[in-house]
Amino acid sequence: MFKIIKKSKISKARIGRLKVKHGEIDTPFFMSIATKGAVKNLTPEELKQINVPIILSNTYHLMARPGLKTIKKFNGIHKLIKWNGPILTDSGGYQIFSLAKLLKLNDKGVEFSLAESGGKIFLTPEKALEFQKEIGSDICMVLDECPEYTKNKKRVEQAVGRTTYWAKRSRDLMKKWKPAYQQAGGEMPLVFGIVQGGIFNDLRKKSLDDLLKLNFDGIAVGGVSVGEPFSEAHKILKFLADKLPENKPHYLMGVGYPEQIIQSVKQGIDMFDCVIPTRHARHGEMFVFKGKDLKYEKIQIGKSKYATDFSLLDKNCSKAYLHHLYKSGEFLYQRLATIHNLKFYMDLMQKIREGIKKGRI
């Protein structure tokens, strides 16, 4: 399932290979976010062309729409969204943070009141995990409580406690799956546990220790990129780096900018996801490498100083053309910029893997 192919001698970085139901992926890798099943503006076919190896979808959003019944009618999420590559589904834990105003939260689970429809979604760790399994996710995330960035230790401690408790319940549920899978000969999805603990080392350690006892398929570091400066997240990573189980994939949730990804790879992180490339594209910002190494700059598509003298983005699209589309209010720029940024991120990960291979990272 997870194989380490090479370990860096100068950092904790490693190259590996993660095998899931719908394919094998070289690590470290970046997941493009497809919250509701679609990477905004792009078709699955285009994602393939860009070499996006795996996408991330979200339990909360898929439950709200189209819902379990519809997805099952299509024989699972892959068929519904016409993507036959790997899919990781997030549990909805992040929505506990981002939709904090809309929820009721206790040890049992969370209740969201849906902003659009006025309906309600009740998530328990069991429901969240069962849903992910039912729709055919390749990698399921356990429901966690992801608190906002805070220095209030009590608050974080509570979230850690709840996350651990929920992880245990998730583990119990997984035991019940086993017989059915053994009988049918099917492949169980991978399930990852999530470390919380905010900026507090002792809480992080406790969270991780408790999680390790449950022996999930991979370990995610959550509760990061929730408003803290990245330096805080990096400190946590450094603290956790030698405590993470070496033979399991390490997933840093919600990160980030290229330099943050590089720093995290050096702390042994294998998996990333972030809205940055896709959202920034929609907001008119593109990532461009400067020269041959990992240095890059961000270009505002709309800024007039970039209006002229652009090299080709690819065969069909000059930056001047993009600039024109943006200025003309044509949404096509979003598609092109999204393609560009995702390519950039794929190139970035490729360069990182090569860097590790050649002993530079």
Added chain:
RNA sequence: GGGAGCGUCGCAUAGCGGCAAUUGCAACAGACUGUAAAUCUGUCGCCUCACGGCUUCGGAGGUUCGAGUCCUCCCGCUCCCA
């Protein structure tokens, strides 16, 4: 020739006599991190970090404590009837 109307800070629009003046666009600056985000924030007459000050609503006068708003004339534009 007769009649009606309109000129506001790049463009377009608000504007009961108390106004540095509404809103939209554009412009400029910034933000975005397990996506309620093709979004949001700020600046946008001049000077000042700011308090504050100064000069503005086609032009010239007038009425008024006070005029973008009322009156007169002029300039420019639009429409209707001949």
